[in-house]
Amino acid sequence: MKTVDSRPQAQVPCDIDKERFLLGTIIADPMAFDLIRFLEPGDFYRDCHQVIYEAMQALDQENRSIDYISLCDQIERMGKEESFENSDYISYLSALLNDSEFSASAEDKALDLKNISVCRKVFFGAPELTAAAYHKDVDQVVSILEQLGQDAHSKMTGSELLPLAAGISDFMIKLDQLHLRRGKVVGVPSGLTDLDRLLGGFQKSDLIIIAARPAVGKTSLCLTVGRNAAKAGKGVAVFSLEMSKEQLIQRLVSMEGGIDQQRLRTGWIEDEEWERIAIATETLSALPLYIDDTPAITCAEIRSKVRRLISSGVQIDMIIVDYLQLMRAFAGTANQRTDNRVQEVSEISRQLKGLARELDIPVIALAQLSRAVESRQSKIPQLSDLRESGSIEQDSDVVMFIYRDDVYNPDTDRPNQADIIVAKHRNGPVGDVSVFFRKSHTEFRDLEVSPPSDEDDVEY
Numbered sequence: 001m002k003t004v005d006s007r008p009q010a011q012v013p014c015d016i017d018k019e020r021f022l023l024g025t026i027i028a029d030p031m032a033f034d035l036i037r038f039l040e041p042g043d044f045y046r047d048c049h050q051v052i053y054e055a056m057q058a059l060d061q062e063n064r065s066i067d068y069i070s071l072c073d074q075i076e077r078m079g080k081e082e083s084f085e086n087s088d089y090i091s092y093l094s095a096l097l098n099d100s101e102f103s104a105s106a107e108d109k110a111l112d113l114k115n116i117s118v119c120r121k122v123f124f125g126a127p128e129l130t131a132a133a134y135h136k137d138v139d140q141v142v143s144i145l146e147q148l149g150q151d152a153h154s155k156m157t158g159s160e161l162l163p164l165a166a167g168i169s170d171f172m173i174k175l176d177q178l179h180l181r182r183g184k185v186v187g188v189p190s191g192l193t194d195l196d197r198l199l200g201g202f203q204k205s206d207l208i209i210i211a212a213r214p215a216v217g218k219t220s221l222c223l224t225v226g227r228n229a230a231k232a233g234k235g236v237a238v239f240s241l242e243m244s245k246e247q248l249i250q251r252l253v254s255m256e257g258g259i260d261q262q263r264l265r266t267g268w269i270e271d272e273e274w275e276r277i278a279i280a281t282e283t284l285s286a287l288p289l290y291i292d293d294t295p296a297i298t299c300a301e302i303r304s305k306v307r308r309l310i311s312s313g314v315q316i317d318m319i320i321v322d323y324l325q326l327m328r329a330f331a332g333t334a335n336q337r338t339d340n341r342v343q344e345v346s347e348i349s350r351q352l353k354g355l356a357r358e359l360d361i362p363v364i365a366l367a368q369l370s371r372a373v374e375s376r377q378s379k380i381p382q383l384s385d386l387r388e389s390g391s392i393e394q395d396s397d398v399v400m401f402i403y404r405d406d407v408y409n410p411d412t413d414r415p416n417q418a419d420i421i422v423a424k425h426r427n428g429p430v431g432d433v434s435v436f437f438r439k440s441h442t443e444f445r446d447l448e449v450s451p452p453s454d455e456d457d458v459e460y
Contacts, residue, residue, distance in 0.1 A: 013119040014045035018109045023052050024093035025106045030066040036110035043117035051075060051083045052090070142304065188318045188362055191228020193446050194433040195420055199398065202229075202318060202362035203427070206397035207353040209324075211367040211386060213374070216402050217418060218366045219243065220442040222320050223251055225364065230287035234317040237290045237306055241326035245293045249284075255443040256280035262440070288315070298328045299351035306359065316361065323366035324348060324392070346391035353395040367392060369401075379408045383423050399424035404437065417447065 022039075025032045033056060041050040041057070055074040059066045071090060075081060187201025202208055212218050219242070226236045240248055254261040257280030259273055269277070292305060306316055321327065329347040349365075356363040369385040381401035386392045393399060401421040405412040418437040422430045436447045 012045070013116050013123050015113065015116055016046060018113050018116075019044050019046060019049045020093055022106055022109055022113065023049060023056075026056060026066055027068060027071065027090065027093060032106045033060055033066060035105075035107040039110055039114060043113055045120065048083045048089065051078070051080045052093075054078070188229050188234050189232050190225045191231070192225075192420070192433065192435055192444065194435070195422075198422060198429065198431055198433060199425070200428065202364065203397070204360050204362060205357045206362045206426075207349070207356045207395060208362055208364045208398040208400065209367050209386075209392060209396045210364060210400050210402065211369050211381065212402035213369050213381075213407075216404055216407060217437060217442070217444070218402060219248075219322055220251070220437070221402060221420075221444050222322055222364060222366055223248065223442070224255065224444040226289060226318075226320050227252060227255060227284075227287070229318055230289040233288070235288040235290070235315040236318050236320065237309065237316050238292070238320045238322070239297060239302055240291065240293045240322045241295055241297060242322055243293070245291050248291055248293070251442050252284055253277060253280050254441045256284055258441060260440045261442055290314075290316075296326065296328050299348065299355055303355055303358070310359075316359070318361055319355070319359075319363045321352070321363070321365045323368065324352070325368050349392045349395040379403070381421065381423075393424065396424065397426040398422065418444065 022036060026036075037060070039053065041054045044050045044053055052071070052075070055071055055078060056066050058078070059070055059074055064070055068090060075083075187199070187203040189196050189201050190199075210218055210221060219240075222238070226238050230236050238248070250264050251261065253259065254264055257273070257276040259269070259277060259280075263269055263273075290309065294301065302319065302321070306319060310316055325345060327348050329344045329351070352363050352365055367386060369381055373379055373381055373385050380403050383393050383399060386399070399422075401423055403419045403421060404417070405419075406415050406417075416437055416439070418435050420433045420435060422433070424430065434447050435444050437444050
């Protein structure tokens with residue numbers, strides 16, 4: 001026996017009247033386009049309205065007036081006259097302005113139209129949303145829905161032109177605060193004295209790139225920085241795409257307890273070391289340090305998880321991503337990659353910079369260097385060695401390289417030392433900082449006059 005679905009047929013989210021009003025307003029007053037330029041052709045439901053708005057965008061980009069004649073000419077140049085059932089439809093849109101029902105402002109209606117557009121995307125099911133639902137990935141579904149809302153919000157809002165006097169007033173207030181705290185680290189501290197002196201700590205809204213060749217110490221440095229910042233009371237979120245939570249915790253315990261990492265890995269623990277492990281785990285458990293080991297994560301997913309953490313009352317002052325080239329630019333299947341990897345990495349770096357600005361916190365992203373380093377006589381990294389995309393250098397505020405001479409020269413006179421090379425610093429000086437690296441504990445710390453020996457750096 002067939003059952004009858006008595007539910008009413010769902011209506012596609014749209015508002016044709018608002019679409020007509022907005023297009024008619026611009027035809028009558030081209031200056032109104034500046035109020036609604038955050039809209040995109042896809043925000044209109046009717047095909048012919050999409051064509052008209054696309055033609056308006058083209059005229060605006062060419063600095064041509066958006067009038068009746070120019071609009072008709074542009075649509076003809078686009079070869080899309082067939083999108084209109086009525087050849088005089090554009091004139092009809094202009095006449096609608098005399099109708100009393102269209103009394104609200106163009107900007108308000110454009111905001112409504114953007115909201116309706118987001119709802120329509122969900123109604124039809126964006127491809128990535130459909131894929132996530134098919135694979136029963138609830139976290140991905142939530143992340144995509146949040147991203148749709150975030151994209152809409154970011155296009156509807158933005159910075160307005162600020163009078164210079166107001167900007168100077170804000171600057172002087174900040175300068176007074178900095179003066180009172182002079183000599184202190186004003187950003188999120190790294191815990192490495194010379195590096196904090198050079199950078200002033202990691203600053204809000206900055207994208208910081210830490211790059212090196214494999215096995216030089218990128219993850220060790222980011223964990224050192226994350227642990228030190230958390231000890232200073234800063235909330236730190238670490239997203240590890242390469243190592244599991246267990247591996248990261250093992251490294252942190254090794255650093256904090258001063259226990260050889262290889263013995264932690266194999267279980268060969270000395271009796272006197274158990275107490276140090278207990279103290280280390282108790283100390284680490286109290287830190288505001290959060291770890292996520294989701295592989296192939298996207299920037300949208302990172303944003304979603306951090307925002308949910310913040311909304312639950314947790315303060316997050318810094319994000320660390322290990323590492324950039326393992327991220328995906330867009331949601332989809334775990335193994336999905338765009339045809340142009342350089343373009344994808346460029347998009348990822350732009351998204352990370354946008355995330356830093358949006359949350360107003362520093363974002364540290366680790367990055368691999370190209371093999372060009374190995375083929376040179378000098379193994380010291382350069383900005384041109386950043387792998388797969390020049391936009392990493394462009395989007396970042398700080399670029400730091402890790403160089404260890406003992407990796408390339410076993411007979412070096414600088415064993416267990418590393419140079420952190422600040423090769424780019426958008427708002428300050430560049431320079432080199434020498435630190436001590438204890439390989440057995442995968443730990444970076446300030447270089448002392450007589451650094452502790454590293455006799456337990458042995459192979460097991």
